[in-house]
Amino acid sequence: MNNTPLPRRDVLALATATGAALATLPAFTASAAPQRPATTETVHGADPRHELWWQAPADDNSMIEQGLPVGNGRLGALASNDPGHELLLLTDATMWTGGLNDTLDADGQFPYGRDDFGSLTLLARLTVDIPDHDLGAVSGYRRTLDLERGVVTTSYIRSGVTYRRQIFASRPDDVIVLHFTQSGGGRYTGTVTLSGTHGEDPAVSFGAALPNGLKYGAAVTAHGTAGRVTVDGGHISFAGCKDLTVVVSGGTNYAPDAAKKYRDPSLDPRKLARAKVRDAAAHSADTLLRTHVADHRAASGAFGLSLGTSTPEQRSLDTWERIRARARDGEPDPELEAAYVHFGRYLMISGSRGSLPVGLQGLWLDGNDPAWMGDYHTDINIQMNYWMADRVGLTGCFEAFTDYCVAQLPSWTDLTRRLFNDPRNRYRNSSGKNAGWTVAISTNPYGGGGWWWHPAGNAWLCNTLWEHYEYTLSRSHLKKIYPLLKGACEFWEARLLTTTLPGTTREVLIADSDWSPEQGPLDAKGITYAQELVHALFGNYCVAAAALKRDSGYAQTVSGLRKRLYLPQVSPRTGWLEEWMSPDNLGETTHRHLSPLVGLFPGDRIRPDGSTPADIVDGATALLTARGMNSFGWANAWRSLCWARLKNADNAYQPIVNNLRPSTGGGNGTAPNLFDIYELGPGDGIFQIDANFGTPAAVTEMLLYSRPGHLELLPALPDAWAASGSLTAAPARGGFVVDLRWTDGRPTEVRIRSVGGRSTTVAYRGASRTVIVEPGASMILKGKDFVR
Numbered sequence: 001m002n003n004t005p006l007p008r009r010d011v012l013a014l015a016t017a018t019g020a021a022l023a024t025l026p027a028f029t030a031s032a033a034p035q036r037p038a039t040t041e042t043v044h045g046a047d048p049r050h051e052l053w054w055q056a057p058a059d060d061n062s063m064i065e066q067g068l069p070v071g072n073g074r075l076g077a078l079a080s081n082d083p084g085h086e087l088l089l090l091t092d093a094t095m096w097t098g099g100l101n102d103t104l105d106a107d108g109q110f111p112y113g114r115d116d117f118g119s120l121t122l123l124a125r126l127t128v129d130i131p132d133h134d135l136g137a138v139s140g141y142r143r144t145l146d147l148e149r150g151v152v153t154t155s156y157i158r159s160g161v162t163y164r165r166q167i168f169a170s171r172p173d174d175v176i177v178l179h180f181t182q183s184g185g186g187r188y189t190g191t192v193t194l195s196g197t198h199g200e201d202p203a204v205s206f207g208a209a210l211p212n213g214l215k216y217g218a219a220v221t222a223h224g225t226a227g228r229v230t231v232d233g234g235h236i237s238f239a240g241c242k243d244l245t246v247v248v249s250g251g252t253n254y255a256p257d258a259a260k261k262y263r264d265p266s267l268d269p270r271k272l273a274r275a276k277v278r279d280a281a282a283h284s285a286d287t288l289l290r291t292h293v294a295d296h297r298a299a300s301g302a303f304g305l306s307l308g309t310s311t312p313e314q315r316s317l318d319t320w321e322r323i324r325a326r327a328r329d330g331e332p333d334p335e336l337e338a339a340y341v342h343f344g345r346y347l348m349i350s351g352s353r354g355s356l357p358v359g360l361q362g363l364w365l366d367g368n369d370p371a372w373m374g375d376y377h378t379d380i381n382i383q384m385n386y387w388m389a390d391r392v393g394l395t396g397c398f399e400a401f402t403d404y405c406v407a408q409l410p411s412w413t414d415l416t417r418r419l420f421n422d423p424r425n426r427y428r429n430s431s432g433k434n435a436g437w438t439v440a441i442s443t444n445p446y447g448g449g450g451w452w453w454h455p456a457g458n459a460w461l462c463n464t465l466w467e468h469y470e471y472t473l474s475r476s477h478l479k480k481i482y483p484l485l486k487g488a489c490e491f492w493e494a495r496l497l498t499t500t501l502p503g504t505t506r507e508v509l510i511a512d513s514d515w516s517p518e519q520g521p522l523d524a525k526g527i528t529y530a531q532e533l534v535h536a537l538f539g540n541y542c543v544a545a546a547a548l549k550r551d552s553g554y555a556q557t558v559s560g561l562r563k564r565l566y567l568p569q570v571s572p573r574t575g576w577l578e579e580w581m582s583p584d585n586l587g588e589t590t591h592r593h594l595s596p597l598v599g600l601f602p603g604d605r606i607r608p609d610g611s612t613p614a615d616i617v618d619g620a621t622a623l624l625t626a627r628g629m630n631s632f633g634w635a636n637a638w639r640s641l642c643w644a645r646l647k648n649a650d651n652a653y654q655p656i657v658n659n660l661r662p663s664t665g666g667g668n669g670t671a672p673n674l675f676d677i678y679e680l681g682p683g684d685g686i687f688q689i690d691a692n693f694g695t696p697a698a699v700t701e702m703l704l705y706s707r708p709g710h711l712e713l714l715p716a717l718p719d720a721w722a723a724s725g726s727l728t729a730a731p732a733r734g735g736f737v738v739d740l741r742w743t744d745g746r747p748t749e750v751r752i753r754s755v756g757g758r759s760t761t762v763a764y765r766g767a768s769r770t771v772i773v774e775p776g777a778s779m780i781l782k783g784k785d786f787v788r
Helices: 006-023 059-068 269-281 285-300 321-331 334-351 381-385 387-391 396-418 457-472 475-495 527-547 552-564 614-627 631-647 649-659 690-703
Strands: 051-054 068-071 075-079 083-090 124-129 139-146 151-158 161-170 175-183 189-195 205-209 216-224 229-232 235-241 243-251 304-306 438-444 447-455 497-500 507-510 514-516 521-523 677-683 684-687 702-705 710-713 726-731 736-743 746-754 757-765 767-772 778-782
Touching: 051 321, 059 075, 059 083, 059 269, 059 614, 068 161, 075 161, 075 175, 075 243, 075 457, 083 175, 083 243, 083 702, 124 243, 151 285, 161 285, 161 304, 175 285, 189 205, 189 216, 189 243, 205 269, 216 229, 216 235, 216 269, 235 243, 243 269, 243 285, 285 334, 304 334, 304 677, 321 334, 321 396, 334 387, 381 387, 381 457, 381 690, 387 396, 387 690, 387 726, 396 438, 396 457, 396 475, 438 457, 457 475, 457 527, 475 527, 507 552, 514 527, 552 778, 614 631, 631 649, 631 677, 631 690, 649 690, 677 690, 690 702, 690 726, 702 726, 702 736, 710 736, 710 746, 746 757, 767 778
Parallel strands: 710 757
Antiparallel strands: 051 139, 068 075, 075 083, 083 124, 124 189, 139 151, 151 161, 161 175, 175 243, 189 235, 205 216, 216 243, 229 235, 304 726, 438 447, 497 507, 514 521, 677 684, 702 710, 726 736, 736 746, 746 778, 757 767
């Protein structure tokens, strides 16, 4: 282990191996014609419990709070649904400025700007203007988001004619479709305009390149019946159409391959976009819709959730009024709370398939300057975005995160070898050794880092990847992530320091100088955050090496290091689990981050089941209590997850209620479109998507806890959901899928199906039993099986 950069041939070899591992990762590329559903039945109707609705369109100046999101996993949009002026803000997940960003600042940290590090930006704006359909001239306005089908629908009445439009983002056809219909003899007349957001003039198609060389392009087409559709300069004009279909697509020449510098020079995005809209427009809107719905439903899977029945009064309210009533009246609204979970699933299906993973805002922007660049924060946010996926049956959506990490590994390794031990870097390894890889707090799609180095970020990324393996037991996934796990262990083997605990002769291993996210001293050694993450990383690596029958000698070395790791203690002064190797509180008591509690959640080392010393559990509980119950949305979600692990139902439920409070004036809470709003300052709120995923993860964790070999039913069921409910097709770690029903706060039936697991204990309130289930088989337990 040394500070010598990897030889170029080694970096290229790693990049080549990575490219092979990612051979199946889709991008904006030409593809075979999608398979069409066999049925010709028109797709109708939504389950009212899975349909959100509003009585007014979005304001063009408030799209981030009011626009409705659609997405096909790569291409997304916010839609205004204004009758006379439909606006779509289009984003491609790869539309990033910036680059490798490998020239450090004077302090040895990374630059963090929109040009050097880079930023996610909009791809285009699409408008459909229908001048005589001004909002003031229509009645009966209603817009809906069907979470089951992935369709936004707007309807209204003008001059006795009912007008209707549907918007959806099709993954099979790789386009966004707007379909305008009417009943009653109406006609559509107006214009369609596609504009770029980087200086391009309106055009039916355009192509250009960012200053970093990334090529991009977009195209639109339209067709109607009983009228005329023509290209008029840079616009599409339509007149007297009984119905109208608009199809738009676009993307970039980004490629997830470090060896190609994350570009595909052979790809012409404008040409490809024109081909995609042409091919899609050759099919009827109904065919495109049926193809999309079949794909969306297949991605959604069999997962189901019921938290009880809401009142007729609650059901009669539109979504925004319902959010406000929940906060005003303080009455639980079980169907609304379940719908919030389904909305999180909808965003994951829409934002995390076949491209880059979901960052701070996913695919949904209202400009080219998103807060924190819309990047991938590695000190909680990217991890929280993917806590939900496996828990709610969206295993396939997790793959975007896996593939991103694999694709970035060659660059992360190269940057670590070349730059981490820069003498200006306060986090450098004081031993002078260097190996493996790590990341910065912020990462981009080009292998680059931004802001400060984040040594323990590699461990947290790896532990998140590992948890996906625990759910799926997929050997192909394990093989794919193994180089990441091993490289992270090599980094920590080089980084750990030996120290003697004060007043003893005991030598332990501790992390070198670091910062406990995101507070306190900048150069503390042995921070709890790092110690816990590395302890879990080492254990996970040893299991992985054994499962794959690889590197047994190195696994023994890592196991030996793990046994010597210092693990945090309880402060005799505060009674809290220590955040630093100090009895003093060196930070902010109610800080948003729960960094020292990563061993409670998402980790499993701290457990209130008797396997963890009681003083450690009590210290973790005391620290969590001191942090408070109300913070930003993502921080509330993390609090809820920690309280669920401690089996405190009331405390786990309260942060969920807090997140459902309506955001007004930019304050923390839920926007009218259900996006979570993060208050940067008075009157200044921004969208941050992690709470939209973290909160559903907390809901499911309250209903079902799992770790390999152990399931616990209803560990933190609040009174608000106790009357009756069900959880269907919920994955559990250890290779199982669980169906659970409960009444009066007690399980009435649980069905456990194996997807690779064989043995697990099933527990409820101290009663437990061990079950053996062969892969592919299932077992049903009744409530009486848990009577002590």
